[in-house]
Amino acid sequence: MAQRNCSYRLSELANKLNGVIQGLDCTIFGLNTLEKASSNELSFLANSKYASQLADSKSGAVLVTAQMADKVTGSALIVENPYLAFAKVSQLFDWRLADSEESECLSASIDPSARVHSSARLGAHVVVSAGVVIEADVKVDDRCVIGPNSVIQTGSHLGASTRLEANVTIYPDVVLGRECLVHSGAVIGADGFGFAPTKEGWVKICQLGGVRVGNRVEIGANTTIDRGALDHTYIGDGVKLDNHIQIAHNVNIGEQTAIAGCTAVAGSTKIGRHCTIAGHCGITGHLTIADYTHITAMSLISKSIIVTGQAYSSGTGQEKHGDWKRNVVRFRQLDNMARRLKQLEQKIEILSIEGLNK
Amino acid sequence: MAQRNCSYRLSELANKLNGVIQGLDCTIFGLNTLEKASSNELSFLANSKYASQLADSKSGAVLVTAQMADKVTGSALIVENPYLAFAKVSQLFDWRLADSEESECLSASIDPSARVHSSARLGAHVVVSAGVVIEADVKVDDRCVIGPNSVIQTGSHLGASTRLEANVTIYPDVVLGRECLVHSGAVIGADGFGFAPTKEGWVKICQLGGVRVGNRVEIGANTTIDRGALDHTYIGDGVKLDNHIQIAHNVNIGEQTAIAGCTAVAGSTKIGRHCTIAGHCGITGHLTIADYTHITAMSLISKSIIVTGQAYSSGTGQEKHGDWKRNVVRFRQLDNMARRLKQLEQKIEILSIEGLNK
Amino acid sequence: MAQRNCSYRLSELANKLNGVIQGLDCTIFGLNTLEKASSNELSFLANSKYASQLADSKSGAVLVTAQMADKVTGSALIVENPYLAFAKVSQLFDWRLADSEESECLSASIDPSARVHSSARLGAHVVVSAGVVIEADVKVDDRCVIGPNSVIQTGSHLGASTRLEANVTIYPDVVLGRECLVHSGAVIGADGFGFAPTKEGWVKICQLGGVRVGNRVEIGANTTIDRGALDHTYIGDGVKLDNHIQIAHNVNIGEQTAIAGCTAVAGSTKIGRHCTIAGHCGITGHLTIADYTHITAMSLISKSIIVTGQAYSSGTGQEKHGDWKRNVVRFRQLDNMARRLKQLEQKIEILSIEGLNK
Secondary structure, three states, X not given: OOEOOOOEEXXXXXXXXXXXXXXXXXXXXXXXXXXXXXXXXXXXXXXXXXXXXXXXXXXXXXXXXXXXXXXXXXXXXXXXXXXXXXXXXXXXXXXXXXXXXXXXXXXXEEOOOOEEOOOOEEOOOOEEOOOOEEOOOOEEOOOOEEOOOOEEOOOOEEOOOOEEOOOOEEOOOEXXXXXXXXXXXXXEOOOOOOEEEEOOEEEEXXXXXXXXXXXXXXEOOOOEEOOOOOOOEEEOOOOEEOOOOEEXXXXXXXXXXXXXXXXXXXXXXXXXXXXXXOOOOEEOXXXXXXXXXXXXXXXXXXXXXXXXXXXXXXXXXXXXXXXXHHHHHHHOOHHHHHHHHHHHHHHHHHHHHHHHHO | XXXXXXXXXXXXXXXXXXXXXXXXXXXXXXEOOOOOOOOOEEEEOOOHHXXXXXXXXXXXXXXXXXXXXXXXXXXXXXXXXXXXXXXXXXXXXXXHHHHHHHHOOOOOEEOOOOEEOOOOEEOOOOEEOOOOEEOOOOEEOOOOEEOOOOEEOOOOEEOOOXXXXXXXXXXXXXXXXXXXXXXXXXXXXXXXXXXXXXXXXXXXXXXXXXXXXXXXXXXXOOOEEOXXXXXXXXXXXXXXXXXXXXXXXXXXXXXXXXXXXXXXXOOOOEEOOOOEEOOOOEEOOOOEEOOOOEEOOOOXXXXXXXXXXXXXXXXXXXXXXHHHHHHHHHHOOHHHHHHHHHHHHHHHHHHHHHHHHO | OOEOOOOEEHHHHHHHHOOEEEOOOOEEOEEOOOOOOOOOEEEEOOOHHHHHHHOOOOOOEEEEOHHHHHHOOOEEEEOOOHHHHHHHHHHHOEHHHHHHHHHOOOOOEEOOOXXXXXXXXXXXXXXXOOOOEEOOOOEEOOOOEEOOOOEEOOOOEEOOOOEEOOOOEEOOOEEEOOOXXXXXXXXXXXXXXXXXXXXXXXXXXXXXXXXXXXXXXXEXXXXXXXXXXXXXXXXXOOOEEOOOOEEOOOOXXXXXXXXXXXXXXXXXXXXXXOOEEOXXXXXXOOOEEOOOOEEOOOOEEOOOEOOOOOEEEOOOOOEEHHHHHHHHHHHOOHHHHHHHHXXXXXXXXXXXXXXXXX
16 A cells, blocks of 8 residues: 555666666566565565575565676666665555655646635645645745645745645644655644743843744654744754754754654754764763764753764663662662772782781 | 542452452442552552551552562551552542543534534544544544644544543554553654755755554653654554653654653654663654663663663762762863773783793 | 744833843843843843853843842842843743733633533633534633643533633642643543552552642643552642653642653652752652652652652763673672672781791
8 A cells, every 4th residue: 555556677677777687577567575575576685694595585676796697597677776776665665755756737726725824835736735834924935745634834934845744733833845754744844842940930132033944854743843042043954853853942953964763963963964973862962073973862961963974872771670770779889899999909008018028 | 639539348349350359348439659648448469568657558459469468557458569450440549541431322523613614523522622623534533632732633543432631632643553542742643853955055855654542552741743754654552651751753653652851852763662761862863772671761772782681781870979070070180090001001011920930 | 933023121120020221221122142132132141151242142131149140241230139030031932821811811712623511610711712622610710711622521620811722631629720831632530550460460549539739830741640459649839740640549649849851750659849850750659759859850769758858869970882781781790899808808918917827
């Protein structure tokens, strides 16, 4: 169902991918894993550690590198980068991209149940689904698709070919670039968390900045990107954010950085370009993280990272609960242990000298 | 308000629960805690450590085991498992379940503001609330309830008696079994997080699989379950997922496993049956977790667990901030400390032998 | 766009803030940072460590304390607490607050696409946006604003001047106080996570309590607050909850406590007043946390905190991945290391005594 109902000759795919066929040309009706592919499906081998699966695979053809091609028993489509080739073919079989290509031929389609303010400007070939609300002064460029029950608030702007899935919320003064994809439940532009403490309680600092998102950014389901306090929050071109991510006010994320699910970035932190940040990390506020930094899962980052291209971690690894309990008790004694170790070293130094002196 | 306006004789409840009354029969108008229950409410004692509350309780009757019954001063309803009995009685007083029983007698009720595609097939006694959007080729079986402003996209399928609360999003090609309950803000079927790296940036791998959810599954508020890349993401029968959970693409969760809030499971991990996973855990990708595994709160699980029925943990316990800072510094010296400890052991071994030799 | 199109004389602001002008009076059209402000904008210096920015700032005027005033080269507005003054001025320039003041003059405005049940009671000057669903017996007090596609379910109640942003979900039997602000994607009143285990699987405990939220509470985007099992879940006056927070059933949060993003509080835990809890923390169930407790980022709190005003932490700090891997291995040996350290101390004690005896 999610694969588009279409087919390609293997030779046609070879053309699109700058690849070379080994074995017979055949017709490909879809994509699948080596393990599950049938004789009219294409699979791929991106990692040589799965090469043993080639022997048993029933797939019609396999995307492989030249080095691995001799291990393929059926047809092979030899390419430089099989994973990238797989990514490109996946787009041919995606029902959604197929739809948007077809929508080129359509005039704008606005569901009668959508509420579009008279001052909003919609480009050509825009699709506005049922229940959508578009407020005053919004600008939606050509070929955008707005999913059911999504809301775009006053003065915001979507670049060409950007797609909002269902139930997305775009607050006022949010600008998304071209070819972005925003998943359901994402909230872009809610207030940053800013309050001045007083004896009578917290006084709200109104969040007067907006959000500026670059081109080709993907924003996962239920991810939140807060608006800035005075200046904007910035997300660079090509950034990929997974689900449940929290981006606080005035964060700046450099281009092509990818962040996995449930990671939170606190206010005013600047993350470099091409970083890869694993899931469930916490990055505290007002830090600078260098380009090409890698952070492993569930790490707490509370100091700036200056040198580029390094990997960082925190936390402890999994243990059986009983062992862990004993070690956790010792963690609380660690400073004490370190001092005692130092004392022992001094005592033994003295004992050794005494021994020598005898 | 949330308790149904109804009443039961204690003897009637005894019948339903296979229990025995000790003391007077009475009329029960609702459920409450031992501490707060009044003389026409039923309470329960599931854990003997709260037995001291029996003396002061004003409750009309108490669900207890035979062993504890002599400590109840008023009426007691003696059952084998008071907590299970309490669960069953809670269903009698729930306004929502009451509604759906009544809806048996109703014909399908579709709010005029809902947008239901002409190709969608709705079963008998289905309730479609205001603002709901149901796209093409969707199938909604008998007695389903779809809450306000929820969206069900192309070709998805809801089994009989499944309930979506308000503002739920079901992407295309998602199948939910019978008697599921999905809370508000949940997103089922958003794209898995898959991209091929290239020099020019990330290239999207279209997520062509769907999601398959079993029967009697509960999915918490704002929880996300991503669609598979090629194959589906699978959630087994009876699985219970709390709020803010992230289930990545191609995860497979075995039946009756329960996961608490804010836990994330990365791509392609297979979790066994009857596992209990506490809140705020991170489970990395491509792992296998054995049946009946228990994981404690905020643990990072990054290696497969082979033996069934074991408990695992990671992290450190809470400390006063000042103590913690000192110990955290020492954690960074831990490998160094371990080497120095080894050296000391060797030196003392030598000193002891020298001492003996003198 | 997000700043209201208006202006104030600096002397006018001095009046509102009980401040004193140093230098020329001027006209202020907006707020900005010291770094970015232009000659018709106001900036502020709340932290003396940024004082060096004063020299280069082009801002028309700066909010400062008397002690720092001599460092300002242009106009200064001298106040006791510049951060609080900044908070107050931010409200003058917020387009949203401006709107709601103007709405005083409006009669109730209900978008024709909203579905409001005939038994719901709406106060004066209430705004109900497009696509909103308000169910039976709901009460919405004066001057409330309900954002697009939000849902308020049966019997719930919003106090005066409370604002729901777009796509908020309020379940039945939820009461919000006055002047609350609830951001998009927040879900208040979903079922707590309660099930009785049986051999045949989990049996649901219907969640019969509701949620009670005090006055002037802010609830962040995609935050969830579950309904109680029997009694309610309580959120005190002036509490501030950031995005992605999970508040489980029967939690009780004391007034003026602030919690940062992605923190989860498990069932029945009672958090005191004026606590500050950083982001990504996990607090387990059935605990009591004293007033004025501070918890640092990503801490696991699994024991009650009795003494007020203390700071707590857990976890380890960031390290280069290679160093961390070595130390994590040693963490698993920590109990063993502690025992060996103890043995060494005993051996050296003996060696020292032997040495003395020779």
